[in-house]
Amino acid sequence: MSDSHTKAKVGVFDSGIGGLSVANAIRQALPELEVVYVNDATHVPYGTKSPEELFGFVLPILQKLVDDGCKTIVVACNTVSTTIIDELRRAISVPLIAMEPMVKPAAEQTKSNTIAVCATPTTLASKRYAWLKETYAQDVKTLEPDCTEWSTMIESNQVNHKRIEQQIHDVCEAGADVIVLGCTHYHWIEQEIRETAKGKALVLQPEQPVITQLRRVLEQLS
Ligand code: DGL
Numbered sequence: 001m002s003d004s005h006t007k008a009k010v011g012v013f014d015s016g017i018g019g020l021s022v023a024n025a026i027r028q029a030l031p032e033l034e035v036v037y038v039n040d041a042t043h044v045p046y047g048t049k050s051p052e053e054l055f056g057f058v059l060p061i062l063q064k065l066v067d068d069g070c071k072t073i074v075v076a077c078n079t080v081s082t083t084i085i086d087e088l089r090r091a092i093s094v095p096l097i098a099m100e101p102m103v104k105p106a107a108e109q110t111k112s113n114t115i116a117v118c119a120t121p122t123t124l125a126s127k128r129y130a131w132l133k134e135t136y137a138q139d140v141k142t143l144e145p146d147c148t149e150w151s152t153m154i155e156s157n158q159v160n161h162k163r164i165e166q167q168i169h170d171v172c173e174a175g176a177d178v179i180v181l182g183c184t185h186y187h188w189i190e191q192e193i194r195e196t197a198k199g200k201a202l203v204l205q206p207e208q209p210v211i212t213q214l215r216r217v218l219e220q221l222s
Contacts, residue, residue, distance in 0.1 A: 007034040011065035011073035016044035018184030019076035025207040047120025051083040082126035101182030104136040116143040116171035119182030151185040172200040181205040
């Protein structure tokens with residue numbers, strides 16, 4: 001039997017290349033898995049689309065991953081996770097692992113009582129994000145820089161470095177000492193953001209907690 005037949009198959013999904021950074025991190029941490037990465041090149045970017053539109057795009061893609069034998073799927077997209085994860089969980093027969101902005105850890109770690117959340121407009125407008133802030137960061141000042149263009153710039157490899165550095169600089173100047181990367185596309189510019197924020201703000205993104213959660217889910221399934 002070939003190796004691919006014995007490895008547990010896991011799906012990783014995103015609108016575009018954000019999910020690829022997550023798939024790479026999972027492959028590195030859990031080489032015993034077969035990681036199938038899929039994106040939605042037709043409809044990327046998702047960050048400005050409505051939850052209704054997203055559901056129509058995402059459901060058939062996740063169903064195909066299930067039909068192809070994935071035991072679980074990492075929804076490596078904050079935009080999808082914060083808007084339609086409940087509906088998707090009702091429709092899809094395998095566990096879905098969601099990725100959402102790390103508001104709780106950011107609120108726990110800030111010393112200046114100011115955090116910055118970088119995320120897409122649809123994520124920032126979601127009920128889930130409002131709930132995260134209300135529940136974990138009620139007394140924390142939460143800055144939300146305008147990242148509307150970021151995923152498109154990253155997807156097309158045309159990053160306006162100056163602009164991003166300026167925005168990160170501005171949130172640090174405004175007192176943020178924790179910056180949350182609330183969109184998986186931004187993982188590709190994490191180093192640049194860390195460099196800009198060095199000595200001023202921590203940068204959080206959820207790859208490691210997601211890997212821990214994936215391990216847990218796979219153990220339960222075995
Ligand atoms: N990478 C996705 C997220 O985490 C979506 C970005 C986009 O397609 O606009 O939100």
